[in-house]
Amino acid sequence: MIDIKLLREDPDRVRTSQRARGEDEGIVDAILAAEQTHRSSLTEFEQLRAQQKSLGKQVAQAQGDEKQALLARTKEISARVKQLQADADTAQATLGDLIRQIGNIVEDGVPVGGEDDYTLLETVGEIPEFDFEPRDHLALGESLAAIDMERGAKVGGSRFYFLTGVGARLELALLNMGIAQAVEHGFTPMITPTLVKADVMAGAGFIDKHGDEVYRLEADDLYLTGTSEVALAGYHADEILDLSAGPKRYAGWSACYRREAGSHGKDTRGIIRVHQFHKVEMFTYCRVEDAAAEHQRLLGWEKEMLAKIEVPYRIIDTAAGDLGGPAARKFDCEAWVPTQGRYRELTSTSNCTTYQARRLNTRERDPNGQGTRAVATLNGTLATTRWMVAILENHQQADGSVVVPKALQPFLGLEVLRPVA
RNA sequence: GGAGACGUCGCCUAGUCCGGUCUAUGGCGCCGCACUGCUAAUGCGGUUUGGGUUUAUCGCCCAUCGAGGGUUCAAAUCCCUCCGUCUCCGCCA
Numbered sequence: 476m477i478d479i480k481l482l483r484e485d486p487d488r489v490r491t492s493q494r495a496r497g498e499d500e501g502i503v504d505a506i507l508a509a510e511q512t513h514r515s516s517l518t519e520f521e522q523l524r525a526q527q528k529s530l531g532k533q534v535a536q537a538q539g540d541e542k543q544a545l546l547a548r549t550k551e552i553s554a555r556v557k558q559l560q561a562d563a564d565t566a567q568a569t570l571g572d573l574i575r576q577i578g579n580i581v582e583d584g585v586p587v588g589g590e591d592d593y594t595l596l597e598t599v600g601e602i603p604e605f606d607f608e609p610r611d612h613l614a615l616g617e618s619l620a621a622i623d624m625e626r627g628a629k630v631g632g633s634r635f636y637f638l639t640g641v642g643a644r645l646e647l648a649l650l651n652m653g654i655a656q657a658v659e660h661g662f663t664p665m666i667t668p669t670l671v672k673a674d675v676m677a678g679a680g681f682i683d684k685h686g687d688e689v690y691r692l693e694a695d696d697l698y699l700t701g702t703s704e705v706a707l708a709g710y711h712a713d714e715i716l717d718l719s720a721g722p723k724r725y726a727g728w729s730a731c732y733r734r735e736a737g738s739h740g741k742d743t744r745g746i747i748r749v750h751q752f753h754k755v756e757m758f759t760y761c762r763v764e765d766a767a768a769e770h771q772r773l774l775g776w777e778k779e780m781l782a783k784i785e786v787p788y789r790i791i792d793t794a795a796g797d798l799g800g801p802a803a804r805k806f807d808c809e810a811w812v813p814t815q816g817r818y819r820e821l822t823s824t825s826n827c828t829t830y831q832a833r834r835l836n837t838r839e840r841d842p843n844g845q846g847t848r849a850v851a852t853l854n855g856t857l858a859t860t861r862w863m864v865a866i867l868e869n870h871q872q873a874d875g876s877v878v879v880p881k882a883l884q885p886f887l888g889l890e891v892l893r894p895v896a
Numbered sequence: 897g898g899a900g901a902c903g904u905c906g907c908c909u910a911g912u913c914c915g916g917u918c919u920a921u922g923g924c925g926c927c928g929c930a931c932u933g934c935u936a937a938u939g940c941g942g943u944u945u946g947g948g949u950u951u952a953u954c955g956c957c958c959a960u961c962g963a964g965g966g967u968u969c970a971a972a973u974c975c976c977u978c979c980g981u982c983u984c985c986g987c988c989a
Binding site: 518521522525527535545546548549551553846 | 916947957969
C-alpha cells in the first residue's frame, strides 16, 4: 500500500508511476475524493461521539426527572452516532479498497513499458560452445537418474517431479550453499511456514494481482506460499523494529508452491516451470533511506552465488509494467540455457520500499522525529531448484557426464555426475 | 478430538463477579530535568498506538484493554463467534 500522504501532497508523482506501469491514473483523483469524504464523515462522527460521551457522564450523576430527560436526549444521539460511525466505516473501506489498487511508486530510472522493455545492465561469463549436440536438462537428468518427471506426474500430476539420487543431493547441496553464504554475510537462516493466513498473503501483496497463481486451502482458509518472502514479510507484522544497528537480514528456506495458471503449454518439459520447488530467499528489513543501497547489496550476493555455479548470465532491470505491485524496482539475473539458446530467470530481487511494511504494519521509531514510520522490505533469490537446469546444461560433457562446479563440490561430495548405465 | 484456565498501552500487574468519578492502578525498565568530583542513590516530570483538528508550538477531540459482532443512554467489565497461550485427558507421526 502506498502512503496516502504522498498521494495527497504529490499526486503527479503517483500518476507518473501509474503511467509507467501502464495502469489507470484516473484512480488518483478517485482516491483524493474518497479521502475527502472519509475525513468529513469521520469528523462528523467524532464530534457527535464526544457529545454523547459527555452527556453519558451527566447521566451517571443525575437523579429522578433530570435523569429521565437526559436519557431521552442521549438515546436519540446514540442512534445518530451509530449511523455516523457506519458512514465513516464505509467511507474508510471505500478509500482502502481504492488505495490498495495502486502499485508501489516506481523508482526513478526504471524503464517504462512491459515485459520486453527491460534494460540490460550486465552480461557475465562466456556462452559455452559444445563440439557435440548438447542435451537438455531433462535428458541429462534422466540419464543421471537425477530427475523423474514421469513418476512425478503419476503422483502429483503435470508439473510435478521427483528428484532422485544425485538429483536430490544436488538440490540439497545448492540450497545448503545458499544458506552457508547467507550465514557468512550475517543473515539469520529461517525455515518458514509455507501455509499462511489470508491477511499475511494479502499484506505481502500476493492476492490482488497474483490471485490465480496462489493455491488456497478452502477448508482452512489458508494459502500455500509461492516463496518464503511471504512468511518473512509477515514475521514482523504489527511490530516496531529497532533498526538503529542496521538492517535485519533473514535467509528463508522453504518449499514454494505455484499454480502456474495461464501458462498452459509453456515450459512443459523438465523442471523449469513446476508447481513445487525449493528456494533459499534473502529478506531484508531496513530503513527506507538505505533501501536502494541494500537492493544493490542483495544483487551483489546473488551475483556471488551465480559465480559459484559458473554459468553465464545477464542482469536486467525489469520494466515498470512487469513489476509486481509491491516492487518499486526489480533486477533479474537470467542464466544461459544452451538448449533453449536464451537466458532464463534464476534470481529476482525486488525493492518493495515501504509498500509491504505499510500493509503489514511493520514500523520503526522515526529517527528524524517523533512517532513511528514504515520500514522498507527487500527480497532476493539465493538458490532454487531451477538452478539445476543451468548447472546441468552448461557443465555437460560429450559422454553425458556433468562436471560439478568447484564451489559446489564440498556441499555435494562429488566432482562429476555420471550417467547411470 | 474432550475438559478447564487465561489474554490489560515495552515487561509484570490492579480493575472484570456487581457496567457510569477508569480520563485504565501500581511496580520495573526507559527518556528528560534537578541535586551531585564521576557513577550510584534520591526527587520531580514524562513514557501504548493510530487518527482528526491545528500545524510554529501548546492544546483539544476520537478510537484503541487478543480480533470481530451484539446488548445498553453508557462496555476493559455483560452476551456470542473467532484467534492465540497454558494445564490435564485421549489419539497419532
